[in-house]
Amino acid sequence: MSEPILSRNFNIPDAHKLSVAESRGAYETAKKVLATSKPEDVINAVIASNLRGLGGAGFPTGKKWQFLPKDNPKPVYLVINADEGEPGTCKDRYILERDPHQMIEGIIISAFAIKSHKAYVYIRGEYVEPYRNLQAAVDEAYKKGYLGKNLFGGTYSLDLVVHRGAGAYICGEETALLESLEGKRGLPRLKPPFPAIVGLFGCPTIINNVETVACVPHIMKNGAEWFVKLGTPTCGGTHLFSLSGHVKKPGVYELPMGIPLKEIIYNYGGGIKGDKQLKAVIPGGISAKILTAAEIDVKMDYDSLKAAGTMMGSAGIMVMDENTCMVKMLYYATKFFSHESCGQCSPCREGTGWAHKIVTRMYHGEGTLKDLDTLLTIARNMEGRTICVFADAAAWPIQSYIGKFRAEFEAYIQNGKGKDLKPQEAVLQHG
């Protein structure tokens, strides 16, 4: 890819400050759009651009905006999901910390498009330093008249509040996020009604990811057609891929939608650390089904990955070399989901805990072959039986790790690996 778009300021010193951001063109597009365009123009451009929700779901952004009720007397809210928490993902942190004005400009144009006058950014609680940069950027924008009353001296007004979460993965689920933003426990809501109809404080609400809104100024500046051409026929633009695990050069890479996974690992990631063989890759955060080394020719976009039986998710790519123990990796996956289940639905609350107990026992050398089928039964009874997709996400690693590496699991159990070790030591010595 020739020119970086979303990441163009990531390595510019002090790009989080307004003076530097403006010298790089920040807010020019927002000023122009507010002065010369109608809200419908923005919505039409975003629809034409094939921009899809980059938080993980991949839902067409413009279509989502159109779900808002017409002739609605209540206020409309724009909520930005900056509750990045999907293991393997670190992309939104780069925007929040290094180029917050890019996102604020995106919020201004997006809020204008959906006729909202109040936006909230829900940022994960542990992101203290990114929060400080973002809050400072918001304060600077207010001072300059880029937020608040009569933006850029025009007629449109917008308030923006940055809200910190407090440590709960589930709050990345959009309705749990709304509950949390309303000052409650983050328990996902039943849908319908969808947030576009009944969202924050019972009002119509659009929830968009950080990176998604950051794309909007670029679409308005360069045109929808330009954005479409960057990506695949069904998925416009570029994407920030988070690359971690056993690669030589982990990092956040902005690349076109549809780039082959193999190219990301070997060209951009520099190949496998220590020149070892690749064993497996998780392509889209811990919730995505695992791919074997034979499956990495897949293209990285929502539709191709779905066709390959997994998902793009948050584009958090985790690479595992030949020495990686799959029992250990399943242990980490079930640990995560059992810790983060909100506890609202029984299949998830009980299922994630039960699965983790079995996998922990197995990992410590006390597993039986029958456990594998028990785990698959638990996974089947979680999938599709709860309010939100967390339980599905918890089931997928169980199904895919055992499904694709069953022989390794059986050998681990039969050879008595992990035996004669105390639990804590087992965690330290395997894999």
Add this chain to the structure above:
Amino acid sequence: MNRAILNQLDVEAEKVVAKYDQKKAATLTLLHMAQDKVGYVTPEIEAWVSKWTEVPVVHVHEVVTFYSMYHKKPAGKTHIRFCTGTSCALGGYEKILSHLKKKLNIQNGEVTKDGKFSLEEAECLCACECAPMMQVGDKYHMDLTEKKVDQILDAHK
């Protein structure tokens, strides 16, 4: 002692509550503010948040127990969140965490005898590109080695 601190926070609390469309939405923010000053969430803090948000104190308590960042008992002067996510596991965090525990002489969820540090084994903190990592106070420390851990702890003494 809490009372005096909370009285000082009242001015700021009024501004915070005013930013939100509904008072109850300020719950998480007020809890963060008070915890930052006091070190953990006391019953007095829950009552203070309840007063400002006009929701029952039992509801505030429910929120406090749901989120991992609110300390239910006194934490160390510097709280350490050590990431135990998948990428950090691939990066071999176990050895470094074990070194840290030995050095501080505490386990997960404990506070050092001198009250300087507390340790929490955290789920993914989303700095996977720089695994293994930990958060010391507010700051993310990345690409950890045992030597780096020693230097970070020394700097906090």
